[in-house]
Amino acid sequence: MGLNRFSVCAAVLMLSALHPAFADDEDTQERAARWKQLQESIFPKREVLDSGGIITVDAPPRALDAALVPIELHVNSPVKGVYLIIDDNPAPMAAHIVFGPNADPRDLKLRVRVNAYTNIHAIAETSDGKLHAATKFVKAAGGCSAPAGSDEAAALADMGRMKLRLMGDFNAGKPMQAQLMIRHPNFNGMQMNQITRMYTPARFIRTIDATYDGAQVFHMDADISLATDPVITFGFVPHEKGQMKVVAQDSSDTKFDHSFDVPGAG
Amino acid sequence: MNRREAIIAGACATVFSGQTRAETKEIAPGIHFRRGVDEDATATNNDAIANIGFIVGREAVCVMDPGGSLKDGQNLRAAIRKVTQLPIRYVVLSHVHPDHIFGAGAFLQEDKPRFVGHEKLPNALAQRGEFYKNNLDKILKTDAGPVVAPTLLVTVKDGTQLDLGGRTLQVTAHGNAHTDCDLSVLDPQTGTLLLSDLLFVERVPSLDGSLKGWLRELEKLKTVGARRAVPGHGPTSVNWPSACRDLERYLGTLLRETRQAIAKGVDIDQAAKTVALSERDRWKLFDDYNGHNVTRAYKELEWD
Numbered sequence: 190m191g192l193n194r195f196s197v198c199a200a201v202l203m204l205s206a207l208h209p210a211f212a213d214d215e216d217t218q219e220r221a222a223r224w225k226q227l228q229e230s231i232f233p234k235r236e237v238l239d240s241g242g243i244i245t246v247d248a249p250p251r252a253l254d255a256a257l258v259p260i261e262l263h264v265n266s267p268v269k270g271v272y273l274i275i276d277d278n279p280a281p282m283a284a285h286i287v288f289g290p291n292a293d294p295r296d297l298k299l300r301v302r303v304n305a306y307t308n309i310h311a312i313a314e315t316s317d318g319k320l321h322a323a324t325k326f327v328k329a330a331g332g333c334s335a336p337a338g339s340d341e342a343a344a345l346a347d348m349g350r351m352k353l354r355l356m357g358d359f360n361a362g363k364p365m366q367a368q369l370m371i372r373h374p375n376f377n378g379m380q381m382n383q384i385t386r387m388y389t390p391a392r393f394i395r396t397i398d399a400t401y402d403g404a405q406v407f408h409m410d411a412d413i414s415l416a417t418d419p420v421i422t423f424g425f426v427p428h429e430k431g432q433m434k435v436v437a438q439d440s441s442d443t444k445f446d447h448s449f450d451v452p453g454a455g
Numbered sequence: 456m457n458r459r460e461a462i463i464a465g466a467c468a469t470v471f472s473g474q475t476r477a478e479t480k481e482i483a484p485g486i487h488f489r490r491g492v493d494e495d496a497t498a499t500n501n502d503a504i505a506n507i508g509f510i511v512g513r514e515a516v517c518v519m520d521p522g523g524s525l526k527d528g529q530n531l532r533a534a535i536r537k538v539t540q541l542p543i544r545y546v547v548l549s550h551v552h553p554d555h556i557f558g559a560g561a562f563l564q565e566d567k568p569r570f571v572g573h574e575k576l577p578n579a580l581a582q583r584g585e586f587y588k589n590n591l592d593k594i595l596k597t598d599a600g601p602v603v604a605p606t607l608l609v610t611v612k613d614g615t616q617l618d619l620g621g622r623t624l625q626v627t628a629h630g631n632a633h634t635d636c637d638l639s640v641l642d643p644q645t646g647t648l649l650l651s652d653l654l655f656v657e658r659v660p661s662l663d664g665s666l667k668g669w670l671r672e673l674e675k676l677k678t679v680g681a682r683r684a685v686p687g688h689g690p691t692s693v694n695w696p697s698a699c700r701d702l703e704r705y706l707g708t709l710l711r712e713t714r715q716a717i718a719k720g721v722d723i724d725q726a727a728k729t730v731a732l733s734e735r736d737r738w739k740l741f742d743d744y745n746g747h748n749v750t751r752a753y754k755e756l757e758w759d
Contacts, residue, residue, distance in 0.1 A: 253747050259724040
């Protein structure tokens with residue numbers, strides 16, 4: 190999926206952001222209207238069905254840190270991919286993940302920024318092309334304009350460093366979870382410098398590709414909603430011995446890649 | 456502010472309205488401090504939640520931390536003028552957090568002091584100043600005060616001295632600790648160490664810099680030869696270094712248990728619910744900050 194759709198989406202929401210940011214958890218009607226508008230912009234002329242147990246989304250109902258909200262997606266049938274949409278963020282489309290032959294798409298975790306009390310929608314696209322949506326309401330505010338971290342210089346110096354951790358027991362041929370960590374400030378362009386009155390230019394991870402022994406695990410399109418130092422936990426099927434190759438590209442077209450022996454020292 | 460918070464704020468108005476004035480106490484000869492209330496900022500407390508005060512020399516006065524809002528700063532200025540008419544030569548901005556620095560505007564017009572800050576404070580203010588101001592304006596339902604940039608920068612390498620006439624204060628700029636821009640001030644004459652939020656007593660610490668760095672800086676501070684310290688929150692005068700034992704124990708627990716959680720593959724949100732719970736009954740506002748501290752610690756330590 191191209192980035193045009195992301196931009197259209199951002200433009201629509203920038204407009205609606207002009208009326209006062211309204212963080213009232215009782216305003217369900219406005220939320221429904223927002224979601225309808227988003228659906229039409231992201232999935233034009235397509236029907237979005239109820240989750241029907243195919244997908245669930247989990248997040249802390251009240252986030253501890255709006256700049257780092259952990260999200261979990263669970264899917265229960267074969268899917269092509271999943272979308273994560275944070276309705277009231279400036280760029281609502283947080284991530285679109287397409288699974289490859291080497292993926293186990295059942296469990297996926299991400300860390301995102303949340304700008305205002307919002308619905309979070311997780312959409313599964315099943316192999317027959319149908320869309321199923323699950324919703325979770327999250328109370329968090331300020332995560333997008335909040336400063337990312339306190340040691341910006343160190344974050345930039347370390348940019349592109351990666352870690353891969355295997356979670357749980359390793360059995361060749363059996364699905365397992367891995368956690369990919371990428372050092373990147375993921376500047377979203379929304380922090381104003383009080384002195385210069387300029388915004389810190391946006392610079393964020395746009396795509397991540399993970400392949401295992403040449404077979405795709407996942408491709409992800411991302412946007413400014415991912416938290417600083419993106420962390421993605423995903424499922425895949427390991428061999429007796431193999432290599433996980435990760436390529437990430439940011440909005441300045443800088444490429445970061447890394448290969449990990451799996452199993453082996455991450 | 457949602458309805459629940461509004462109700463709580465309303466209820467607090469009657470209880471705490473007497474505590475928002477700057478009632479300073481002389482904790483050592485020429486050193487006056489006002490204790491902040493153990494709350495978060497509300498429309499009724501002027502964000503007067505940090506310990507703020509001033510040091511009087513023979514020729515001039517130094518403010519260390521001008522307060523949490525313009526109003527809080529104005530109250531402090533009035534308290535100073537009850538004690539002395541000497542010029543206010545320096546206003547130390549101990550770090551970037553709003554409860555310590557939004558009172559700076561109260562000293563801009565008449566006093567024209569040097570505003571003393573860490574070399575990294577300008578950058579921190581550039582990133583966060585507007586964000587803090589918008590939030591604080593909303594909470595206080597009034598103008599919280601301007602974002603005042605430091606005019607005298609202190610480097611980690613060299614530190615600096617502030618001459619008040621017959622009394623010279625030693626200012627140290629610290630490495631990444633409570634935040635990335637912490638200053639401490641030593642008054643050698645009375646052996647008093649003004650630590651701001653490098654030291655929390657009774658109120659739960661908040662971590663916004665580096666957990667490992669904070670423990671390192673505390674280790675150094677214990678040896679500077681002061682016998683009394685002024686924490687950023689809690690009582691305005693405590694024995695030094697014994698008063699940092701609780702803080703060190705909390706930070707040590709946070710470090711150990713967060714590392715264990717990461718090693719066991721416990722997720723960041725699960726860790727936030729389980730780490731350092733043995734500290735729960737020892738600190739005020741624990742539930743409001745501990746989970747956030749664990750999140751910060753986790754983010755720092757998962758890259759080790």
